[in-house]
Amino acid sequence: MKKYFTSFLMVLAFSLMLLLSACGTANDAQVEDTETDAVETEDNGADATSVATENANYEMTTLDWSAQPPTGLIKGDYYYTEERFRQGHLGTLEVVKNDDGIVYVEFNEMTRPNYYNRFFQDVPKRLSEYNFSMGEKKGAAWIQSVVLVESQMITEQRLTGEFDVVSGASNSIDQSMLPMAEVIEQQMTEASNQSYYGIAEDIGGGLTGFLQVVLDGDTITSVRYDELFADHPDDIEDPALKQYYRQSKYESVIYDEPSRIGFNVQMDALNEKVINTQDLLDLSELPAIDESGDYASSGFTIRNDAWDNYLMLAEKIQAELIKDGLR
Structure with a gap:
């Protein structure tokens, strides 16, 4: 009986050693993960992961800056x-x-x-x-x-x-x-050899339209159009858009484009088309240019009103290009 009892104690002690070893390994791994996260956070001294806005709600930051172009x-x-x-x-x-x-x-x-x-x-x-x-x-x-x-x-x-x-x-x-x-x-x-034409104007509703055109000689090499939200939510008319203050439709990660095709995708398509056609005013075959569309077949629901704002500014840039002998 004593022999069996001694064997039982030895098995029990061995089991406890295995259990403690496993716990120690888990704790070590947890510490290692924490240290890895800490190193990553120090990547540029200012990285963060939470966002200040969610859906139609927003938090007003206490920090002061202006996102508006001249x-x-x-x-x-x-x-x-x-x-x-x-x-x-x-x-x-x-x-x-x-x-x-x-x-x-x-x-x-x-x-x-x-x-x-x-x-x-x-x-x-x-x-x-x-x-x-x-x-x-x-x-x-x-x-x-x-x-x-x-x-x-x-x-x-x-x-x-x-x-x-x-x-x-x-x-x-x-x-x-x-x-x-x-x-x-x-x-x-x-x-x-390159020239720049940029124009920014208030387009209403708390938005600023901003068009930038770059040319090499008389050849257009870049067209960027964006719409920037006002610096303060109170200056943005649509309650659903107040959360995007100090951001832009192109650069915001969470902005929902009503026409159901990403604003950035549409403006990238504009850039590609103008580079190919060298025509600032031709919007044919670009996304969401018709008055309405069947989402299932066309991929968009309504016309993106940014196209009208773009054309207003593009006509002014076009006039400057003509005046400067580049068109």
């Missing part, structure tokens, strides 16, 4: 560069210069394709939910330093040197924007 017409020599920084984020910098000097600067950054949060993979930061997510988590939004530095560049008529930034939102400035500004400064020592 209104009116801007044209001049065009300079552009892009580069991937910091594990794959794609930075882009555009500068427009005319007889008055530097008249327009725009920096943007696309998150890396393998971004650790799928919601923000390959997302433009400037006019998307990214700023609210980062601001909620870090107390500063990516765009705050961006618009501050852009303003200084235009006011002080320089692209390089020291600039004031917003604390907590300077990594992209130091690691992406300013290195590219040095590249463009070098480009600007020679005349550019």
Whole structure:
């Protein structure tokens, strides 16, 4: 009996050792996962995963910035560069210069394709939910330093040197924007073959229409049309759209396009068509251009009224191109 009891105790002790070992392994794995997440979060010092708006509800951020482009017409020599920084984020910098000097600067950054949060993979930061997510988590939004530095560049008529930034939102400035500004400064020592025509106007309802056209010689190489929501929800008429304040239809990740074809997809199709036809005013065969459609067969339900806003601005750009001998 004593022999059996001793054997039982040995089996019991061995089982306890296995159990404790398994628990330790699970705890180690949990710690490792936590550390991995912490490393990823430190990727740019300002990544966040939650979004500030959901459905028709919205939270008013306490952070201050303006997402609006300069209104009116801007044209001049065009300079552009892009580069991937910091594990794959794609930075882009555009500068427009005319007889008055530097008249327009725009920096943007696309998150890396393998971004650790799928919601923000390959997302433009400037006019998307990214700023609210980062601001909620870090107390500063990516765009705050961006618009501050852009303003200084235009006011002080320089692209390089020291600039004031917003604390907590300077990594992209130091690691992406300013290195590219040095590249463009070098480009600007020679005349550019490219020209820029941009126009932004209030189109009603708390929206600003923004059309940008780039040419190489007399050949159109890029057409970008977007509609930006007002900086404050109170200035947006449609209650369902208030949640998109300081964002744009093209860059927002969660914006629902009523015509049932993504706004970004439609505007990408516009860009491709104009490059092929060299005609800013021909919308034939583009998505959601008819008054109505059968969703099952055509893929859209109603005409996208952005086309009318686009044509209004495109006609003004066309007139400038004709005046400048480019049409």
